[in-house]
Amino acid sequence: MKRVVYARRGGLEAIEIIEDEVPNPSTGQVLIEVHRAGINFADLMMRQGLYGGAPDFPFTPGYEISGIVRELGSGVTSLAIGDRVVSFTGFGGYAEQVVVDVERVWPLPEDVSFDAAAAMPVTYLTAHHMLVHLGNFKPGDTILVHHAAGGVGTATAQLAKALDSGAVYGTASPNKSDFVESQGMIHIPRGEDFVKRIKKEVGGVHHALDPVGGKHVMDSYRALRNGGRLYVFGASSAVNGPKRSMWAALKMWRSTPQFNPLKMMNSNKSVFGVHMGQWKDEDVIREQMVSLSKMLELGLIDPVVDSVYRFEDVVKAQKHIHDRGNRGKVLLDFSPK
Ligand SMILES: NC(=O)c1ccc[n+]([C@@H]2O[C@H](COP(=O)([O-])OP(=O)(O)OC[C@H]3O[C@@H](n4cnc5c(N)ncnc54)[C@H](OP(=O)(O)O)[C@@H]3O)[C@@H](O)[C@H]2O)c1
Incomplete structure (x- = not known):
């Protein structure tokens, strides 16, 4: 599988795409086939080494994704293989497949698109x-x-x-x-x-x-x-x-x-x-995510997507934000071709 990495601190030239092993979910984790990853302004700042709490270089950015559950780690009963989900990945979301703790994964209502889901968290x-x-x-x-x-x-x-x-x-x-x-x-x-x-x-x-x-x-x-x-x-x-x-x-x-x-x-x-x-209280996050999911389902909120770039064009996608071109959210498409 492919993933995007920030090879070192720097400009857009520090972005690389590498081939890597598909990760295995441990106890309490799931493997997700990523369809969309959201780009946040924070991703640009961490590439420049200006973001508190980012991992050491090299690392894969990406706070949020939507996709399909492909494997369950032991002990996971709240989700099933094939479920459409949205997740906070912390870091590492710019990848074709990611492993995430099940507490950070929420099932998607049928009529919510992968675009809307990845644009929300x-x-x-x-x-x-x-x-x-x-x-x-x-x-x-x-x-x-x-x-x-x-x-x-x-x-x-x-x-x-x-x-x-x-x-x-x-x-x-x-x-x-x-x-x-x-x-x-x-x-x-x-x-x-x-x-x-x-x-x-x-x-x-x-x-x-x-x-x-x-x-x-x-x-x-x-x-x-x-x-x-x-x-x-x-x-x-x-x-x-x-x-x-x-x-x-x-x-x-x-x-x-x-x-x-x-x-x-x-x-x-x-x-x-x-x-x-850096927020540490998971209950507060979960409670708010449940409220937001309900609002999404009821149509009270409807994320504005500016554009979706194939992940191979991640440099163009980030440049678009640096150029102040976006109106709404910019996403990366990692879905299998
Ligand atoms: N603390 C947190 O937990 C948290 C969470 C999410 C986001 N944030 C912060 O919230 C802000 C918005 O984040 P976002 O992800 O939603 O991004 P965003 O607003 O979509 O970011 C892009 C927009 O920011 C404006 N902008 C301001 N200064 C800029 C600069 N130096 N270079 C390029 N664009 C600049 C531009 O719009 P205009 O030119 O029209 O202003 C640009 O179109 C960021 O500062 C981000 O770090 C913080």
């Missing part, structure tokens, strides 16, 4: 975790989300609608205005003063989702109303094109604000640091 779970698990979201709450046209951005917009939110402001590249508005968000072109606009229109939002890092974090904080919550869940400003830029990474790191809880008291604002890859 990371983005929807992250958005749901911030708004619902951490954020005590209430109907009518207002939201600010950055990278609004991307994976987490579109997931946030759909969850907001399902949860009966108030206005959702989304920043994204200027040429994505029609798309962002089509997702039910109010588009603010990237680079415009979103704090001023939000203050003027709604006085401040209840929830601000910031995956940018650096001084942008303080602007998101300033866009909150009294009692608002800021979730810092990424550092995309550390990335400047496919090649690693130590300058961009350092600038992001040095300009990220430090918050003084005594000052925060006066405005009742909260700041959460969020990294789903």
Whole structure:
């Protein structure tokens, strides 16, 4: 079987495809024939060596997949060979076959496609975790989300609608205005003063989702109303094109604000640091995945897929994201030809 590897830290040239043995499932594991693997922005960052918690090089990235169960390890009774499933792989999902712990695998309803399934786990779970698990979201709450046209951005917009939110402001590249508005968000072109606009229109939002890092974090904080919550869940400003830029990474790191809880008291604002890859409570993940699967089945959420590339074109797929071209999720097709 074939799998994608990051041979070393670097640009797109560090991506290789290698031949490997089909892995054997141990006790409590299943072997899955992968049909789709989701690409996350985090995959680009870990290739550049800018992602906390990534394995040592060389390694195979890939947080999420959909596919078919082909083998059961001993003790597995909750799934059967031939089941269509979706899974959090942790790492290693960019491969034709993967072995995963059964707790991280969920059966797919018949009418949910492999595309929709692989586009869901990371983005929807992250958005749901911030708004619902951490954020005590209430109907009518207002939201600010950055990278609004991307994976987490579109997931946030759909969850907001399902949860009966108030206005959702989304920043994204200027040429994505029609798309962002089509997702039910109010588009603010990237680079415009979103704090001023939000203050003027709604006085401040209840929830601000910031995956940018650096001084942008303080602007998101300033866009909150009294009692608002800021979730810092990424550092995309550390990335400047496919090649690693130590300058961009350092600038992001040095300009990220430090918050003084005594000052925060006066405005009742909260700041959460969020990294789903480092979340340790499996019950919280499972509970949220069950809610999301129900929402998917009921059609309350419907992942937006920008494009599907054959895995042999993984370099083109990642370049598309570096070029800020995606509107929704980018997937890799590993299905047998
Ligand atoms: N903490 C967590 O657990 C967690 C989980 C999932 C995602 N995240 C974070 O959430 C953010 C969104 O992730 P995603 O996977 O859904 O990706 P995504 O939004 O689909 O990422 C691509 C988009 O990000 C925007 N962007 C901003 N800075 C960029 C840069 N330096 N290079 C290229 N594009 C850039 C571009 O859109 P515009 O130009 O339109 O803005 C691009 O189209 C990322 O920062 C990611 O690390 C965190």
